[in-house]
Amino acid sequence: CWNCSQIIQKSNGLFCGNCGKLLEARTDNYFKLMSMDEKFDLNVTVLAKRYRELQVMVHPDKYCNSDEKERQNSMEWSSLLNKAYKILSGPLERGEYILNQKGIILPHDNSTLDQDFLQEIMEKNEEIEATDQNSIHIYLAKVRATLYILNESISDMLNKGNYDEAKTCLVKMKYYKSLEKTIKERMHKMELNSD
Template sequence: MAFRAPSLARNLCRQTTSRSLITPTRSISTNPTQRDACKCCRLPTRAPARTLASLSRDICSVSPVSGRRYASTKSSAELTGESGIVGVPDITNYYTIFPQTIPAGPPPASPFSISVSDLRREFLQLQNKIHPDKYPSGDMKQHAEALSARINEAYRTLADPLQRAQYLLREWHGINVTAEDAATKHALDPETLMEVMEVQETIEEVGATREGEAEINALKVENDGRIGVCVGALAGSFDKGDIEAARKECIRLRFWYSVGEGLREWEPGNTEIRLVHGS
């Protein structure tokens, strides 16, 4: 049975989990030859699929927020101490960690869009400098592990447009679209809500038919297009300093990420999509 507007709207904003829609559950290297590398160097991958029922719980899920800039908890000096670790980046925030790729800092000083290939190159260079395996057991190794974890998290966040947008809104503008009260403060606009319903109804109608796979593939292409348009609008909003517009686009993007992951996990014969955590 297809979802109708009142029930879907309620379900999409139900607060029943403490995990963010895009919070990675694990990180592995994208290089098959490096899958046994230490967890500090592993790059993010997709998390296991979830049912459509979790769409409502995940899209408006609770995400712990300190209310302060990331580096306000520990400074570079506190992480390195007297350990003698060299090549430590400025960890004031995620942007200062990557001065080669993002020298001007967050938007609007620099564009929202980031060269992921350049970011990855700088990330690997940093991890090579402070890799925990280079240091003996004890305080020095612990400091290196903490730094590696910080750099890894910064890379994962900035490499993904949705995570990057959520980070900017939260840390620079005090807007947390994944907070516990997101259901009321950051509700999805009615037009996008209807589009999400139409996708679900289409899957229910064609999922078990012979033409189902072709229809799903068409929906994937269509949804990828929505994501591309949304990311472009999001970038434009941040670059112009229009934070309210960026907030609205970020909420839309969260939904289309969920739909896209569900469509990619769809299997022939299914009459509903399964939602997974985006990467």
């Protein structure tokens, strides 16, 4: 422990079991940090509740009268919790994180996708740009339906340990998330509700 110099044998990961001081922020696994099962399908409501509970324990406002080291630890824990929550709360980010934990990195280019899929995405982008107010909601519904199917496929592939297929589905999800964002931006310009 940075404060009492004792070897930390009993701790919840946040506080020293000897002196009770806030430890230095560190984790090797966001699921463990948030006390969640390490799986793609998780209850986002439970995750949000756990995030809020942990933030209350480490929030910098709580440590404004503490010594400099504990204030610094508090800021680092708060930042780490924010990052963990952001990654685990989104299916795309969560899936990518699970693969990263297994040493599998998603490509940042489109080298793993077939040309037919890329052509399809390009055509959908053009259709979205040309669509009118009457049909833009239909495009959004179709994209969200595809995202739902991809989400189910990713879950299934990860549960079966088929990481290459999961990776392909995650890359496709990234493109469909981009389409969804484009549609929402277009709807905003048209002053339409995208919910």
